[in-house]
Amino acid sequence: MAVVQVLSITDPFEVFRKMAHEAVDALVEKFEDFFKKGDLPTVTEISERFNETKRAFLGQCLESMLQTLAADFLRQEYASCPGCGRLVRRKRIDKRKVSTIPGDFVLPRPYFYCADCGCGFHPLDEHLEIVQELHQLDIQQKIAKLAADLPYERAVEHFTDLTGIEVSSHFGHKTLNAIGKEATAEVVIPDMEEISRRIDALSDGASRPVMVLALDGAHMPTRPEGGRAEKRGPGKYKEAKGFRLYLMGPDERIVHIASWHQVKDASAFEEEIALIASRIPQDKVKICLLGDGASWIWNLYKKYFPEGTEILDYFHCSEHVFETAFCQYGETLDAREWAESVMTRLGLDMAGSVIAGLKRMKPANEDAEKSILSLITYLENHKYRFGYDEHKKEGCPIGSGGIESSNKFICHTRIKRSGAWWLKENCNAMLRVRCAIYNGTFKQVIENYKASKFKKLK
Numbered sequence: 001m002a003v004v005q006v007l008s009i010t011d012p013f014e015v016f017r018k019m020a021h022e023a024v025d026a027l028v029e030k031f032e033d034f035f036k037k038g039d040l041p042t043v044t045e046i047s048e049r050f051n052e053t054k055r056a057f058l059g060q061c062l063e064s065m066l067q068t069l070a071a072d073f074l075r076q077e078y079a080s081c082p083g084c085g086r087l088v089r090r091k092r093i094d095k096r097k098v099s100t101i102p103g104d105f106v107l108p109r110p111y112f113y114c115a116d117c118g119c120g121f122h123p124l125d126e127h128l129e130i131v132q133e134l135h136q137l138d139i140q141q142k143i144a145k146l147a148a149d150l151p152y153e154r155a156v157e158h159f160t161d162l163t164g165i166e167v168s169s170h171f172g173h174k175t176l177n178a179i180g181k182e183a184t185a186e187v188v189i190p191d192m193e194e195i196s197r198r199i200d201a202l203s204d205g206a207s208r209p210v211m212v213l214a215l216d217g218a219h220m221p222t223r224p225e226g227g228r229a230e231k232r233g234p235g236k237y238k239e240a241k242g243f244r245l246y247l248m249g250p251d252e253r254i255v256h257i258a259s260w261h262q263v264k265d266a267s268a269f270e271e272e273i274a275l276i277a278s279r280i281p282q283d284k285v286k287i288c289l290l291g292d293g294a295s296w297i298w299n300l301y302k303k304y305f306p307e308g309t310e311i312l313d314y315f316h317c318s319e320h321v322f323e324t325a326f327c328q329y330g331e332t333l334d335a336r337e338w339a340e341s342v343m344t345r346l347g348l349d350m351a352g353s354v355i356a357g358l359k360r361m362k363p364a365n366e367d368a369e370k371s372i373l374s375l376i377t378y379l380e381n382h383k384y385r386f387g388y389d390e391h392k393k394e395g396c397p398i399g400s401g402g403i404e405s406s407n408k409f410i411c412h413t414r415i416k417r418s419g420a421w422w423l424k425e426n427c428n429a430m431l432r433v434r435c436a437i438y439n440g441t442f443k444q445v446i447e448n449y450k451a452s453k454f455k456k457l458k
């Protein structure tokens with residue numbers, strides 16, 4: 001056996017070279033017909049042949065390399081028990097198949113068993129970071145990334161096409177959910193150091209850059225637990241609460257920092273707002289807070305960003321104003337002119353005078369009366385959140401386009417597929433992974449995932 005061979009040669013590199021040579025010999029045989037036929041094969045034919053044979057060849061190389069590099073571990077006879085620390089003797093050698101992107105290989109590794117703790121273990125697995133699943137972490141992270149963009153069936157289809165590795169869509173599903181579990185807000189949202197770095201890159205030293213936090217909800221198709229749709233009943237739309245944090249760069253360019261979206265209620269979402277508040281160096285930026293009419297948004301802003309400038313989304317506001325205009329004046333030019341003049345005065349931060357005017361208005365009918373009253377309440381609730389002209393001058397956005405595009409890009413494009421109804425837990429795992437990729441923190445998520453795997457082995 002190869003393991004024995006390792007013992008007799010001292011230079012490990014020389015051992016590897018000898019073993020890899022055998023792999024080359026095996027590979028060359030697969031190309032023999034090209035040399036015998038006489039006809040010149042095309043590049044496509046050669047490429048196909050390499051694709052068919054490369055994994056067997058590289059798998060053999062990988063196996064040889066590990067047998068050389070890990071020679072000491074492969075012949076390890078004693079190991080200390082991870083439970084009690086007692087030294088235990090090797091029980092046997094277990095062979096296992098390992099699948100990586102370059103190729104598959106078989107690893108014979110020592111198995112130890114501690115009778116006191118009743119626990120068996122393979123120390124080499126942890127040294128080499130070999131996970132229990134057949135497909136290793138390199139495959140798992142690529143699958144998760146693909147499945148974050150495409151429906152599971154399509155993701156595994158592309159993966160198999162490109163790598164030659166057969167994986168099931170169930171494996172894709174399981175892997176994404178497991179990685180999503182480790183994609184906590186702590187890792188998915190960049191840390192303070194990274195946020196500071198992005199601020200400094202924009203800062204001209206003279207004025208503080210404008211940093212925008214926008215909150216919004218998006219409706220996600222969710223379903224209850226259970227097997228078939230007929231049995232478990234219909235799905236329903238639930239609100240995913242989300243925020244986007246970004247900087248205003250030159251020419252009103254958005255410099256993205258973080259997106260975070262989860263189907264949960266406002267009180268559970270608060271933790272994540274507290275987290276983001278703790279990571280923003282608030283003295284380095286001018287903070288603008290954007291939102292629509294939903295009260296949960298403004299309550300959170302008040303609590304965590306008392307110094308921030310609150311701005312009510314311009315379009316949300318103008319929708320309200322136009323609705324009242326049409327109730328009062330019908331779909332007329334008068335209605336438009338009235339609504340535009342209201343928006344102009346709100347832009348000049350004259351909510352007080354707009355409210356006074358509304359109170360003096362004679363409603364044209366019952367609907368108009370209702371609409372006027374509701375607009376008065378709305379304007380009173382958001383009294384200090386207009387002043388659009390001044391905000392624009394200071395470089396703050398007045399519309400929530402930033403969060404809306406995040407809603408669309410993170411949530412809708414992957415979650416809202418025809419016929420797709422998600423378990424809330426799986427929907428949230430998917431959203432977290434998508435946020436991590438978008439925020440540039442996917443690598444840290446994978447580190448977390450890896451750590452969770454080896455914690456369990458210990």
Ligand SMILES: [Zn+2]
Pocket residue numbers: 081082083084085086114115116117118
């Ligand atoms: Zn023990």
